[in-house]
């Protein structure tokens with residue numbers, strides 16, 4: 001019977017007895033070379049093991065009859081001799097491997113098996129395919145957006161590099177090459193739920209900006225929740241509206257309705273300051289129903305349940321190709337298109353917190369008009385917003401424009417008057433000084449608690465995601481906790497920047513990120529308030545971000561608050577925010593962390 005020590009020929013090794021286990025395949029050479037370890041000499045590099053885990057197999061392929069090379073040994077390698085080749089029927093098992101050092105990119109590699117009987121090969125392929133198909137959670141159909149111009153034109157090239165992996169793994173991809181800013185947003189936002197349900201996920205081949213567009217396109221109409229809580233005295237809308245399930249403990253919550261919620265599309269609408277009009281779900285400019293499935297009925301009136309977030313099936317992926325790629329670096333630890341493609345194909349999954357940002361006013365004199373948008377990595381005001389605004393003038397420089405405009409904005413050393421109220425996090429490891437100290441601006445430099453870095457299988461994120469498996473109709477746990485502990489702390493004054501990191505925001509300039517201890521799905525934001533200070537001190541603070549293992553947040557003029565929600569008010573006419581690297585004009589905003597709102601094809605950073 002197959003799997004019970006059947007003898008196959010393995011390329012580079014020779015005859016092996018193969019045994020099938022519950023979680024993989026193992027094999028022993030029948031004629032081990034005494035002078036060398038065939039496992040180290042089989043393929044140099046990468047090193048293959050004598051065991052294949054199904055969870056690492058991304059494709060099994062039946063091949064034509066052809067050559068399989070005989071054993072490699074030290075003698076043939078050192079003397080440059082060609083090992084013998086045998087003509088036989090063949091199949092290939094494609095797996096992922098990686099070096100032992102961390103972080104290390106994933107490398108696809110192949111075990112080539114041969115047998116004189118074609119039926120034997122065929123039945124092994126069927127058996128192994130069934131075993132790997134049993135590894136549930138692997139995507140079958142993906143919608144892919146390729147931003148051809150991102151990161152100096154890397155988008156298209158990177159997609160071409162990874163396409164063979166998707167083809168080999170038999171993952172169907174519907175590819176759309178974006179033609180303009182807002183293209184991906186429009187397409188996703190206008191997909192009916194029935195169309196969306198045909199996909200297991202959406203992949204962005206681009207940078208954080210393209211990912212942000214997709215995120216907003218998905219969540220705008222499908223994330224049903226209340227506005228972020230706001231402090232007493234900040235009651236713009238629905239003062240008489242109370243949210244179902246929320247206690248009215250001095251927090252003003254209000255439920256957005258389809259009439260009141262508009263989404264600002266960061267990539268396009270911010271430039272004009274206009275709101276993106278709500279699009280009809282019947283429109284589907286790129287993905288006409290017929291293009292997906294000729295038998296599909298029109299979406300209107302169909303009985304497919306609504307897609308809402310969070311849910312446990314739909315995932316987002318990123319093939320990093322942008323100028324910063326902070327989301328990929330923070331969620332995988334690698335900025336490598338092949339690693340990301342393999343994580344997608346193997347169906348890795350992890351939850352990701354998302355910041356819901358509600359703009360109440362675009363400028364102090366503007367009308368009150370709540371506009372909802374979402375950020376996956378960062379929302380920043382002051383320095384961060386100005387750098388993005390300034391960089392728009394130097395697009396021709398490519399990614400270097402961020403360094404250039406960063407320097408210009410730094411030298412201007414502008415500070416901004418603002419009031420920020422945040423929800424105090426009474427539970428456990430608050431990183432902030434006491435509320436009184438903060439209010440007086442005399443926060444002492446203090447020893448910060450030991451950082452728990454978010455890594456693969458992070459216990460902090462696992463704990464919270466297990467607790468957070470509530471239905472979409474339930475009140476989110478994070479919000480419930482807010483209502484039970486509603487203490488607001490105000491911070492007022494002049495700030496060089498105000499920023500909220502949802503995740504660590506690692507990037508090539510900041511190897512530990514903006515907030516090294518940020519978790520991917522713990523339901524918290526890290527609010528960074530940088531008070532006005534002398535230029536050299538600010539420079540010192542900024543340069544700390546570039547050093548691994550440093551702590552840029554211990555300066556006296558830096559406030560770091562781990563919080564679930566905050567509200568920001570500025571009297572400046574030209575107040576601009578940076579949301580995931582995109583410009584967003586807003587003088588009054590409220591922001592909340594939505595725990596595990598989306599799932600990613602990732603398994604956490606291996607750092």
Ligand SMILES: Nc1ncnc2c1ncn2[C@@H]1O[C@H](COP(=O)(O)OP(=O)(O)OP(=O)(O)O)[C@@H](O)[C@H]1O
Pocket residue numbers: 147148149150151152178179180181182183206207208209210211213266267268321322323324325399581582
């Ligand atoms: N074909 C296109 N032409 C112009 N802009 C596009 C196109 N496709 C997407 N965009 C927009 O470009 C912006 C930046 O995209 P992305 O972040 O993916 O790449 P990037 O190289 O990192 O860019 P940036 O340096 O501007 O952040 C996004 O807002 C996206 O909407």
